[in-house]
Amino acid sequence: MDNTSQILMRSAEQFDGRRVLLVNPCADRLLAEMPADWHVWCWDYAPYKALQNLVPAERLSFSHLCPQWSALDAAILVMPKAIERAEYALAQIAPLLDAGTPLYLVGEKNGGVKRAEKLLQPYASAVRKLDSARHCQLWQADMDGLAAPFALLDWEQRLTIDLADQTLELISLPGVFSHGRLDEGSALLLEEPAMLPSGKVLDFGCGSGVLSIALARRNPACQFELVDVDALAIYCAEQSLQLNQVSASVSPSDGLSDVHGRYAAVISNPPFHTGIRQDTGIAERFFNQVTRNLLPGGELRLVANGFLRYPPQIEAHVGPCKVLRETSRFKVYSALAPG
Ligand SMILES: C[S@@+](CC[C@H](N)C(=O)[O-])C[C@H]1O[C@@H](n2cnc3c(N)ncnc32)[C@H](O)[C@@H]1O
Structure with a gap:
């Protein structure tokens, strides 16, 4: 399993039984091994194809836009390679989350996740590092519910x-x-x-x-x-x-x-x-x-x-x-x- 999935597994109880949006997943067995009501947005076709056996079609999306899923209990963004892709994704995820809903950012330490605080601050009242293992960090931000609606043209x-x-x-x-x-x-x-x-x-x-x-x-x-x-x-x-x-x-x-x-x-x-x-x-x-x-x-x-x-x-x-x-x-x- 990818290192980012392994560190997420250590916090599995946060997601158990919840309706969770997972963005930019890895093509591994995380979703099979960590129970949750997964809603998955991929922009990379490889994990999208790999997850087709694990996630029903209506809860798995391959698109440049995040589906407008509502009543989410949490969201997880796996840190993309480009920081500006993380900003683009967060601008779409944040408006979907009510005030107080946790958003998690996970990624490799040398892959930009150290900038989590800066990336999450525009949307959250509190940002904290939850875990650090397997060369990765897991951050949590509790959303303030004030994010502006996403407008593709701005990006x-x-x-x-x-x-x-x-x-x-x-x-x-x-x-x-x-x-x-x-x-x-x-x-x-x-x-x-x-x-x-x-x-x-x-x-x-x-x-x-x-x-x-x-x-x-x-x-x-x-x-x-x-x-x-x-x-x-x-x-x-x-x-x-x-x-x-x-x-x-x-x-x-x-x-x-x-x-x-x-x-x-x-x-x-x-x-x-x-x-x-x-x-x-x-x-x-x-x-x-x-x-x-x-x-x-x-x-x-x-x-x-x-x-x-x-x-x-x-x-x-x-x-x-x-x-x-x-x-x-x-x-x-x-x-x-x-x-
Ligand atoms: C060096 S860029 C070239 C982009 C464009 N042709 C240009 O000249 O500006 C390589 C492209 O390959 C895509 N790519 C990366 N991995 C790929 C894969 N496994 N299958 C298909 N395309 C891939 C990237 O998303 C990227 O757009």
Whole structure:
């Protein structure tokens, strides 16, 4: 079980028999082992899928918005990686809780939970640390019941990106990759002028959709399909596509779990860390599996930090890997699946 779940188990009596909102859960057995009337809001598709066997559909949500559940006895927020994602979640949770209802914040000590007091103070009359174990802390705040209703528009950021050949508008939300700017790696991938093969193109880990929007305009013979694990990224990509009048589909997937078709090209700026620790596992699994989603001769085009040793893995699974562009920090790779 995740460390955050283990520390929560030590306070299990606080939740027993109560109607509890759990936000940003881990994909583990906490809910099976800790009895409560669980209502679960996920923005990460992986735990959402894992919890489908444990929580009835009407009490399990995958969305950028917290469902409007009422009469809650408590809420628990598992600290997300980005502090601003915690602020975004708290702004939605607090208005659902009556005065005196406890809200718990749990997370790893080196993952920002030490800022619990500051995060919770705007909503609570009293904030205190309840427990500390397994490199984690558990904080409790008793809500003052005065939180303003949540307004999504207050949290959306709209930005204009100027590329050499076009200008595009992006919608972003807290914790969505490269919130409020264009990532240097993504920018480098978009500097590559080579056309994509015509047909269906998969954008793996689409974020707010910047790669697909720019490339769809340059490649009118391509139909783009975007996937991401993050519900906020999915919402932002949908909004950004609409704003730029680009038609494409966006759907959730954990890695390639929910990608079933075969594509003329797959484009990506793949994730290389999740949570607090650096992790290239997602990208490695992606290289391992992506060939089954490429048509014969289909192109994998991606950008990554130059220090990541991706080419041997790409060559092992897809085919010979060319460097299309590089800077001191990033490289754009292209590999063709066997034809
Ligand atoms: C480096 S960002 C790139 C975002 C966007 N393509 C861009 O260029 O700005 C990687 C994206 O992968 C997503 N991601 C992380 N883990 C994933 C997984 N297991 N399956 C699918 N997408 C994932 C993240 O949410 C993030 O949006």
